[in-house]
Amino acid sequence: MDKYFEEKRILVTGGCSGIGRGVVLELWRLGANVVALSHQADNLYKLKSEYPSIETACVDVRDWDRTRQVVDSLGVFHGLVNCAGVGLMEPFLECKPTTFDASISINTKAILNISQVVAKKMIDNKIKGSIVSISSQASKAGFHDHVAYSASKGAVDAMTRVMAVELGPHGIRANAVNPTVVLTELGREVWADQTKAKQMMSKIPLGRFSEVHEVVNAIIFLLSDKANMINGVELPIDGGFLAT
Numbered sequence: 152m153d154k155y156f157e158e159k160r161i162l163v164t165g166g167c168s169g170i171g172r173g174v175v176l177e178l179w180r181l182g183a184n185v186v187a188l189s190h191q192a193d194n195l196y197k198l199k200s201e202y203p204s205i206e207t208a209c210v211d212v213r214d215w216d217r218t219r220q221v222v223d224s225l226g227v228f229h230g231l232v233n234c235a236g237v238g239l240m241e242p243f244l245e246c247k248p249t250t251f252d253a254s255i256s257i258n259t260k261a262i263l264n265i266s267q268v269v270a271k272k273m274i275d276n277k278i279k280g281s282i283v284s285i286s287s288q289a290s291k292a293g294f295h296d297h298v299a300y301s302a303s304k305g306a307v308d309a310m311t312r313v314m315a316v317e318l319g320p321h322g323i324r325a326n327a328v329n330p331t332v333v334l335t336e337l338g339r340e341v342w343a344d345q346t347k348a349k350q351m352m353s354k355i356p357l358g359r360f361s362e363v364h365e366v367v368n369a370i371i372f373l374l375s376d377k378a379n380m381i382n383g384v385e386l387p388i389d390g391g392f393l394a395t
Contacts (some may be wrong), residue, residue, distance in 0.1 A: 160226070165235035168337075174232060229393060230279070231282045255306070257303075282323065282324070288329050325383065328385075334361065335366075355390040361389070
């Protein structure tokens with residue numbers, strides 16, 4: 152797997168924090184030429200100062216035209232990881248249209264936009280690439296206060312299947328991963344309440360939440376040539392939550 156990523160260019164959105172940063176650093180370790188894209192200028196600067204060979208790009212993915220210009224300017228990629236996302240939680244009866252629109256814009260529409268640009272260049276350059284998008288177990292099960300988030304991630308799953316069907320004939324694979332709670336810095340903060348955490352973990356047969364590297368490992372596998380016949384899947388990384 153190490154040799155596969157040498158000389159490969161991979162774009163990772165949301166690449167300077169959480170799962171995205173984990174993917175960026177693992178790809179860098181494996182010899183890939185990585186570009187981390189985010190709207191967090193300070194975190195991008197920090198990433199670049201720590202790892203000068205990692206390219207960075209700053210853009211707000213809610214801006215369709217500007218995002219398209221920036222991604223196009225970055226050149227050709229062999230792989231894309233759509234990690235940029237937002238979790239805006241409101242009960243169904245109280246969910247505001249602004250919350251719903253922001254969730255769809257960042258979690259779903261941005262994947263359409265960026266994947267279109269990257270996939271078109273893969274096709275033009277006859278690259279048999281791989282696109283991996285971050286979905287969630289919330290696309291498969293109902294959770295309180297998750298109506299906008301769940302809808303946006305359900306759309307990611309559906310879009311992944313269509314991408315797999317339409318891009319497959321060009322040798323481009325599209326897959327999604329559907330993690331449970333992941334213990335990023337934000338995840339640890341949100342789930343610090345032990346009563347709340349234990350209630351959620353009681354529904355996970357393995358009895359714990361996911362660590363960042365466990366999601367990263369699955370993403371790296373799907374990007375690699377070890378997964379050459381895997382296309383159009385929505386891979387749970389949930390300790391068996393969806394099996395119950």
